[in-house]
Amino acid sequence: MKFAVIVFPGSNCDVDMYHAAKDELGEEAEYVWHDATSLEGFDAVLLPGGFSFGDYLRTGAIARFSPIMNEVVKAAQAGKPILGVCNGFQVLLEAGLLPGAMRRNESLKFICRPVNLAVKNNETMFTSLYNQDEVIQVPIAHGEGNYYCDAATLASLKENNQIVFTYEGTNPNGSIEDIAGIINKDGNVLGMMPHPERAVDSLLGGADGLKLFKSIVKQWRETYAVKA
Amino acid sequence: MYKVKVYVTLRESVLDPQGTAVKKSLDTMGYQAVEDVRIGKYMELTIEKTDRDVEEVVKEMCERLLSNPVIEDYRYEIEESVVL
Numbered sequence: 543m544k545f546a547v548i549v550f551p552g553s554n555c556d557v558d559m560y561h562a563a564k565d566e567l568g569e570e571a572e573y574v575w576h577d578a579t580s581l582e583g584f585d586a587v588l589l590p591g592g593f594s595f596g597d598y599l600r601t602g603a604i605a606r607f608s609p610i611m612n613e614v615v616k617a618a619q620a621g622k623p624i625l626g627v628c629n630g631f632q633v634l635l636e637a638g639l640l641p642g643a644m645r646r647n648e649s650l651k652f653i654c655r656p657v658n659l660a661v662k663n664n665e666t667m668f669t670s671l672y673n674q675d676e677v678i679q680v681p682i683a684h685g686e687g688n689y690y691c692d693a694a695t696l697a698s699l700k701e702n703n704q705i706v707f708t709y710e711g712t713n714p715n716g717s718i719e720d721i722a723g724i725i726n727k728d729g730n731v732l733g734m735m736p737h738p739e740r741a742v743d744s745l746l747g748g749a750d751g752l753k754l755f756k757s758i759v760k761q762w763r764e765t766y767a768v769k770a
Numbered sequence: 771m772y773k774v775k776v777y778v779t780l781r782e783s784v785l786d787p788q789g790t791a792v793k794k795s796l797d798t799m800g801y802q803a804v805e806d807v808r809i810g811k812y813m814e815l816t817i818e819k820t821d822r823d824v825e826e827v828v829k830e831m832c833e834r835l836l837s838n839p840v841i842e843d844y845r846y847e848i849e850e851s852v853v854l
Binding site for chain 2 (some may be wrong): 599641649715
């Protein structure tokens, strides 16, 4: 399986994403620069955290219009797994691949620490290796992770089981309904504020994020490799 | 040429944590008359005249990039500037 790690000017978790796919999963991975115009040959897309374009205007607002984003939209439409973490989540929201928007953290502070997450939907291609309602520990590192959507969108997220991760215990940023990660209706685009790629080895303080990446590979193998 | 001023603020229905913090501070300074503070962005654009209606172009830019319609409102002022 081949992962594309999209790199925008200001991305800073791209190396961690690459490490998770390449070294931890042992799959193929390549960096793809934001002004590239093709994602041919890639099976999945990873949008890393960071501060693309300095977070100017709004987080993810400028990255969303990078040439590569046209290809990311096409890959999403083709049903390929797209994972956006932190700034990657913000880019997915701005691009309209996921509903809602980000506000500044309620505390107005940048928060960087491990948090507990509840897996609210383990029937996705990103979470199939977790148990339903399993609590995992993954770090967060953001100043704008206060997820917002209107009441109609929230109702639709709930109805379609699109809330995948919620903060367990304390909500660090004030997000609506403690939302930490959501998936699109088709189930192939996941955006989350916590960083699973920073929790893939006990050396890093925990490996609870690794199952997320392994779930992607499992689904891909079951769909393609087993049949072949 | 046009001089365009664009103002972007969080929607009334969206809590503005920065505005709330500033309001609290003003309150402790003795300005209890302040009922609400909303923090936003101000942008100045200089736009060349083209065949397209400038207002239509400004609206389009506001909706596509300058504001996020999910959480923000925008308003603008357009002035035609005389080139000497």
